[in-house]
Each structure stands twice: as structure tokens, then as C-alpha cells.
Amino acid sequence: MRSCRHGKCARRPISPATCDTHESGVSAAISGRTFSPAPPFASQLRSPALTHTRAARPTTTPSGSRGSSARPFRLGDIRIGRRLGLAFGAVGALVLVSAGAGLAAVAEQRDIADELSGVAGVQQQAETARFQIADVSGWQGLVMADVAAYGPQAALAPDAYNRSGLLESKDGVYEWLAAVDTSAMDADERATWAELEPAWDNYFAMDDQVVAWVSDGSPAGYRTAVESINGGEAGEGYGLILDIADRMQASAGERLDALVEEQRDAQTRATLILSVVGGLAVLLAAIAAVAAARSVVRPLRRVQASLEAVAQGDLTRPADVHTRDEVGQMAASLTTAQENLRRLVSSVVASADAVAASSEELSASSAQISVSAEETSAQSGVVAGAAEEVSRSVQTVAAGAEQMGASIREISQNAAEASQVAARAVTAAETTTATVAKLGESSAEIGNVVKVITSIAEQTNLLALNATIEAARAGEAGKGFAVVANEVKELAQETAKATEDIVRRVEAIQKDTGAAVGAIEEISQIVGQISDRQTTIASAVEEQTATTSEMSRSVQEAAGGAGQIADNIGSVSTAAESTTQALTQTRTAVDELSRMAADLRTEVGRFTY
Known part of the structure; x- marks a missing residue:
């Protein structure tokens, strides 16, 4: 364990990964996403949306004096x-x-x-x-x-x-x-x-x-x-x-x-x-x-004015006391606390904006996945129709097989049609496989986005804990900020709960997507077998008498495979509908997360830093 050197996790032990998150920003934590990453914290702090009234702050030493140059003796340098x-x-x-x-x-x-x-x-x-x-x-x-x-x-x-x-x-x-x-x-x-x-x-x-x-x-x-x-x-x-x-x-x-x-x-x-x-x-x-x-009295009045400004949300008004006595040390501690609070509020604002940006991107991704799921459902209907058509064709072939002797030409025509239908079924199955695979990739991207949101919620929770500690050190003057920090902490916890619900739903989607991919691959194999059988039928028309029994058996197998295709395509359609419902719930959770981020930004916005 080590201490973060960026000031956001001051006075608490953190893991290297947490500090690296501070250092690289939100964009480094959200890798491999299809949507545009959020800007790092440094650029967010420099953005116009995050620029508040910032007073020029003199550099103070721990003893409360400006700089390190020697200055004449003052009465205030003697302890009270x-x-x-x-x-x-x-x-x-x-x-x-x-x-x-x-x-x-x-x-x-x-x-x-x-x-x-x-x-x-x-x-x-x-x-x-x-x-x-x-x-x-x-x-x-x-x-x-x-x-x-x-x-x-x-x-x-x-x-x-x-x-x-x-x-x-x-x-x-x-x-x-x-x-x-x-x-x-x-x-x-x-x-x-x-x-x-x-x-x-x-x-x-x-x-x-x-x-x-x-x-x-x-x-x-x-x-x-x-x-x-x-x-x-x-x-x-x-x-x-x-x-x-x-x-x-x-x-x-x-x-x-x-x-x-x-x-x-x-x-x-x-x-x-x-x-x-x-x-x-x-x-x-x-x-x-x-x-x-x-x-x-005079330094105490300056410290009182600074504390009243803090109580009103103004973190830019220093105590301006440069003595070495107890009041000067208290003023230096107050100035340090104000600087820490400024950094904390800036970090919270940046985190809230990053959460809002990520929520918008996650909402866009959810909409895209919903469209893909609807397309998958539509393609499943097409494949189901093709499977029914294959089944009807196979039944026709079976009926014609009993009248093989009289309908060789009709058998050849039906075999050609069956070969075309099988080709279409293979094409439809390959399209469905690609769509469902894309659905799995989108679900994985949702998982990555949810991980980022969880990381941001955890960091927001840690920042709220730091704010609570700093507010407790400020005493009576920090009670108002402690309430805000507690609200930030509760919002972060609600965000974590929402992301956990999203994780569970995305895992369900990924499981259903995996089942759909397996079913479609089996359909592709069966359709390939149908194509092979139709080729065999076409090549064996001349030997129809000797192979009539074998053709009937093959046609029966083709009918069974066509039925299985229809069943599997129905499962794919059900999974696509479940995916659409889960994405609807995901969008609802993302909207709630965006609302909480906006509330957090509003609460922190009353501070001047």
C-alpha cells in the first residue's frame, strides 16, 4: 500500500491501481469501448464547465508565513x-x-x-x-x-x-x-x-x-x-x-x-x-x-471571517494571518483545509461529470444494442420461415419419393428447390450467428462500461469519505459540508447498487446470447447437411430405384433437422426479446445514474472554489 501523490486520496492508504486511476483519468480505465472516452480529470478541471471563481492563493508555509524569506519580528510571533x-x-x-x-x-x-x-x-x-x-x-x-x-x-x-x-x-x-x-x-x-x-x-x-x-x-x-x-x-x-x-x-x-x-x-x-x-x-x-x-482579536476576526465564508460555501477566502502563534497556526491549518476542500470539490465535480458522460455513452450503447436485438429477432423470424419452408419441401420430397418411378422430373425440381432453400437457410444462419455474436460483444461492452461506472462509484464513495473526514476536522464549520459529503456517499452507494443490477442483467443476456450462438451454429450444421443431402439426391436421380429407401431415410432426417431449426430459431427470438427487455431496464438504470450525477453536481456547485 502507498499514499496517493495527487492529493485526491490524501491521508488514506490506497492500492496502486486506485492511484493509477487518478493519474490516467477515466478514459484510461474505460478501455476497449466503442464509444468516445471521457476526458481525463486534468482536462475536465480546465474545462469552462468546471471553472469557478478561484481567488489567487498565496503559497503558505506550515507555520503560516508567506514563503521562506526572513521577516522582522512581530508580537504575533509569540505564543498567546x-x-x-x-x-x-x-x-x-x-x-x-x-x-x-x-x-x-x-x-x-x-x-x-x-x-x-x-x-x-x-x-x-x-x-x-x-x-x-x-x-x-x-x-x-x-x-x-x-x-x-x-x-x-x-x-x-x-x-x-x-x-x-x-x-x-x-x-x-x-x-x-x-x-x-x-x-x-x-x-x-x-x-x-x-x-x-x-x-x-x-x-x-x-x-x-x-x-x-x-x-x-x-x-x-x-x-x-x-x-x-x-x-x-x-x-x-x-x-x-x-x-x-x-x-x-x-x-x-x-x-x-x-x-x-x-x-x-x-x-x-x-x-x-x-x-x-x-x-x-x-x-x-x-x-x-x-x-x-x-x-x-484581529487575527481571530480574520479566521472567523474565513470560517463564515467556508460555512457559506466560499472556499476562496483565506484567513490572511501570518503570525507564528496559535492563531497563526490555526489560520495555516484552515488555509490547508480550504485547499484540500477545493481539490476535493474539484475532484467530485470532475467525477460527477465523468459519470454523466459515461451514462450518456452507456445509454447510447444500450440503444444500439436494443436495435441489434430487434434486428436479431427479425432475422430469427426470417430463419424460422425458411426452416418451415425447408420442412414443407422435405415433406414434398418424401411424398415424391413414394412415387419415384413416375415423378423423376418432379423429384429433380424439388431437389433443386430444396438446395436453394438450404443455401438461403445457410446464409440466414450465418447472418444470425454474426448478429448474435455482435450482441455478445455489445453485452461485453456493457459489462466494461458497468465496471467503469462501478470504479467511479467506488472512487466517489472514497472521495465522500475523505470529505467527511476533512469536515470532521473542520469542527462546527464543516458540518454543512459533512452533510453534502454524506449525500455524495449515499449517491455513490445507489450508483453501485444500480451497476450491480446492470451486471446481473448483462450476464443473463450473455448467457442467453451464448445459447443462441450455439443453437445457430447447430442450425448451420443441419442446413449444411441438408445441402449435402440435396446434392446427393441430385446426383442419385439416375439410380433412383436402388436408392429410394436411402432417399426416404435421408428426407426424414432432413425433416427432423428442419423442425429442430425451427425450434432453435424460436429460442433465438425469445433470447432477443429478453435482451431487449434487459436493455430497457439498463437504460432506466442509466437514466437514474445520470440523474444522481446531476444531483451531485448541483450539490457541489454551491461551493465557490
């Missing part, structure tokens, strides 16, 4: 899944960029907020320093009041209320100084902060001096202490701590103002970046979505 993945990936990347920009802005804001918190802590430490010096100074004033009221001994005792409060505040100041975190301070602020503890040391040293001044209880000592507190060295220590706190607070305030401005700038910058990046992300996402959608 990967294309959508790239689009979503780009959108995701833009979202990540937007999120990254937002996170960067948030991080920047967080850093500024952390720094603001630290600077606010520095301000709080400065305020705490101011509170501490105010607290300690307040306790100091209360102690001085106690000294004035209760005397130095009671006021400066460790368990005195105001003095113990001052000492506890002193301890709290040093504990606070030890616990202060200076990481939020800048270098200048750390330097300023470093001056605070010596200032406190100086302050508490002056406090010890004040205590020493008031300890003796003298007014001069008390006055010296008050003067020191109110503008002297003790007051300067108080002012130094306040100055340090003020400088720390001023520096922290400047930094706070700068950080607030920086925070505003960062917010403005973050808003601008997020707006720009978000806008670009939305724009690029929209562009990517539109590009991806258009790269899929």
Missing part, C-alpha cells in the same frame, strides 16, 4: 500564553515598581519621623534640664527660708523636709544625667550636652558654699549666701544650666523645623513619584492589554 504572561509580567513589574516607590517613600517618611522623634526627645531633655534646675533652685529657696525661720541647725539637718527634698533632687539629677541617651543629638548638641554635668557640679558646689555661709547663723553669712544666689556665683551656676538648656532647645528646634520642611518635601516628592509611577503603570498596563488583545 507567553504573550499574556509577558503582559501580566510587565503589569506586575510596574506594580512592583509602584510598590517599591511607595515603600521607598514610606521608608523615607519613617526615617524622618524617627529623626523627628529623636529631635523631639532632645527638646524634651532640654525641657527636663530646665525643670531640674527649677526644681533644685526651688528647694534651695525653701531651705534658705527655713534657715531664716528655724535657724541653720534645724533647716540644714539631713532629715529636714526641704533640705532632704533638695538632696533627693540632686541625686535624681545625676541619675537622670547618667540615663540620658544622646544618640539623637548631633555633634554640636553632644558638645553642648557635655557641658551640662560640669555645670551641675558647679551648681551643687556653690550650693555647698551657700550652706557653709549660712551654717554659722550669722546675718553676714546669710546675706552673703542670698547675694550669691541672687546674682552672685550661685546665680551664675543656675544661669549656666539654663543657658545650656536654652541652647539645646534652640538647636533641637532648628532641627525640628528643618526636619518638618524635609518631611513636607519628602511627602511632595513621594506624591509626585507615586503619581508618575502609578500613572505610567496604568498607561503601560493599558497599552500592554490593548496590544495583547489586538494581537489576538
Whole structure:
């Protein structure tokens, strides 16, 4: 088995004979016919009757591109899944960029907020320093009041209320100084902060001096202490701590103002970046979505238009999609399917026309055979008449043989007439033999024609099967063509049944023709024997007395042969009538076959290819 190289039997195994039928056409399959052969498929496809509207079809490669030359890269060359993945990936990347920009802005804001918190802590430490010096100074004033009221001994005792409060505040100041975190301070602020503890040391040293001044209880000592507190060295220590706190607070305030401005700038910058990046992300996402959608929708619409044209019977409208993605591959497959359908429809049309032509020729041959059969029947009547005449002559000869002695001349005359009749019978028998032999040849030609019709019906059935397969591959769009292919298949099956009936009838005709030929040959032999006997009678007239008995016997045999001739000629006439009836049925079947071929041609004619 091998595959046909002509496209008519694509994708199915066939025998070499079937492919040769494609290659040589119908005329090569119908050899030895007396009628003109049908033109080959190639000439039929070029004939005006089979020329439909054929659009110029570009040569496409299996990948859907035109030709084999290199072309620039297109978005449609990327497979749809990967294309959508790239689009979503780009959108995701833009979202990540937007999120990254937002996170960067948030991080920047967080850093500024952390720094603001630290600077606010520095301000709080400065305020705490101011509170501490105010607290300690307040306790100091209360102690001085106690000294004035209760005397130095009671006021400066460790368990005195105001003095113990001052000492506890002193301890709290040093504990606070030890616990202060200076990481939020800048270098200048750390330097300023470093001056605070010596200032406190100086302050508490002056406090010890004040205590020493008031300890003796003298007014001069008390006055010296008050003067020191109110503008002297003790007051300067108080002012130094306040100055340090003020400088720390001023520096922290400047930094706070700068950080607030920086925070505003960062917010403005973050808003601008997020707006720009978000806008670009939305724009690029929209562009990517539109590009991806258009790269899929536009080719799909072309494929849809081509499929709608196929559904309407137009096989000349290609999808015109030249991408390498799934849609391009689908369009290339659709174009291939359209080309295969065009070849199939062309083949079906050619086959239908060939069947119609063969049907016409077969009808003409049937008419010719019918005329020959009628002539055979007429000749049989003539031969039967001659046989009856021979029989009557032989009977006359038999009667004359009894009166041989008195009717020698009459016997000679009758013998001469019998010889002439026998000659005519031989001539008629030879004519009948030739006619019946011609009838046998015509029957054989009918058999050859029927074989051709059977071959065409089988090929039509195979083409219909191929059409059904191609329609199934086309899916929903091929259902209409599948119905047509099924009708073609049913027509081919009906054609095969009709040809089988013709074969049976032709075989019956051939059998009857063979019997008629045998009977006529036997008639020819008998008539020849009659001629021989009449010659013997003519030569033996002079010896009539001695051969009278032999002549009577020969005449009786001649009478029997004449009767047999009549019987055989009757059989020939019956066979000729049967042949005429069979040919009538054959012509009916041929007309039905021609009608089915016309119906098939009409069904296929609605396609534009």
C-alpha cells in the first residue's frame, strides 16, 4: 500500500491501481469501448464547465508565513500564553515598581519621623534640664527660708523636709544625667550636652558654699549666701544650666523645623513619584492589554471571517494571518483545509461529470444494442420461415419419393428447390450467428462500461469519505459540508447498487446470447447437411430405384433437422426479446445514474472554489 501523490486520496492508504486511476483519468480505465472516452480529470478541471471563481492563493508555509524569506519580528510571533504572561509580567513589574516607590517613600517618611522623634526627645531633655534646675533652685529657696525661720541647725539637718527634698533632687539629677541617651543629638548638641554635668557640679558646689555661709547663723553669712544666689556665683551656676538648656532647645528646634520642611518635601516628592509611577503603570498596563488583545482579536476576526465564508460555501477566502502563534497556526491549518476542500470539490465535480458522460455513452450503447436485438429477432423470424419452408419441401420430397418411378422430373425440381432453400437457410444462419455474436460483444461492452461506472462509484464513495473526514476536522464549520459529503456517499452507494443490477442483467443476456450462438451454429450444421443431402439426391436421380429407401431415410432426417431449426430459431427470438427487455431496464438504470450525477453536481456547485 502507498499514499496517493495527487492529493485526491490524501491521508488514506490506497492500492496502486486506485492511484493509477487518478493519474490516467477515466478514459484510461474505460478501455476497449466503442464509444468516445471521457476526458481525463486534468482536462475536465480546465474545462469552462468546471471553472469557478478561484481567488489567487498565496503559497503558505506550515507555520503560516508567506514563503521562506526572513521577516522582522512581530508580537504575533509569540505564543498567546507567553504573550499574556509577558503582559501580566510587565503589569506586575510596574506594580512592583509602584510598590517599591511607595515603600521607598514610606521608608523615607519613617526615617524622618524617627529623626523627628529623636529631635523631639532632645527638646524634651532640654525641657527636663530646665525643670531640674527649677526644681533644685526651688528647694534651695525653701531651705534658705527655713534657715531664716528655724535657724541653720534645724533647716540644714539631713532629715529636714526641704533640705532632704533638695538632696533627693540632686541625686535624681545625676541619675537622670547618667540615663540620658544622646544618640539623637548631633555633634554640636553632644558638645553642648557635655557641658551640662560640669555645670551641675558647679551648681551643687556653690550650693555647698551657700550652706557653709549660712551654717554659722550669722546675718553676714546669710546675706552673703542670698547675694550669691541672687546674682552672685550661685546665680551664675543656675544661669549656666539654663543657658545650656536654652541652647539645646534652640538647636533641637532648628532641627525640628528643618526636619518638618524635609518631611513636607519628602511627602511632595513621594506624591509626585507615586503619581508618575502609578500613572505610567496604568498607561503601560493599558497599552500592554490593548496590544495583547489586538494581537489576538484581529487575527481571530480574520479566521472567523474565513470560517463564515467556508460555512457559506466560499472556499476562496483565506484567513490572511501570518503570525507564528496559535492563531497563526490555526489560520495555516484552515488555509490547508480550504485547499484540500477545493481539490476535493474539484475532484467530485470532475467525477460527477465523468459519470454523466459515461451514462450518456452507456445509454447510447444500450440503444444500439436494443436495435441489434430487434434486428436479431427479425432475422430469427426470417430463419424460422425458411426452416418451415425447408420442412414443407422435405415433406414434398418424401411424398415424391413414394412415387419415384413416375415423378423423376418432379423429384429433380424439388431437389433443386430444396438446395436453394438450404443455401438461403445457410446464409440466414450465418447472418444470425454474426448478429448474435455482435450482441455478445455489445453485452461485453456493457459489462466494461458497468465496471467503469462501478470504479467511479467506488472512487466517489472514497472521495465522500475523505470529505467527511476533512469536515470532521473542520469542527462546527464543516458540518454543512459533512452533510453534502454524506449525500455524495449515499449517491455513490445507489450508483453501485444500480451497476450491480446492470451486471446481473448483462450476464443473463450473455448467457442467453451464448445459447443462441450455439443453437445457430447447430442450425448451420443441419442446413449444411441438408445441402449435402440435396446434392446427393441430385446426383442419385439416375439410380433412383436402388436408392429410394436411402432417399426416404435421408428426407426424414432432413425433416427432423428442419423442425429442430425451427425450434432453435424460436429460442433465438425469445433470447432477443429478453435482451431487449434487459436493455430497457439498463437504460432506466442509466437514466437514474445520470440523474444522481446531476444531483451531485448541483450539490457541489454551491461551493465557490
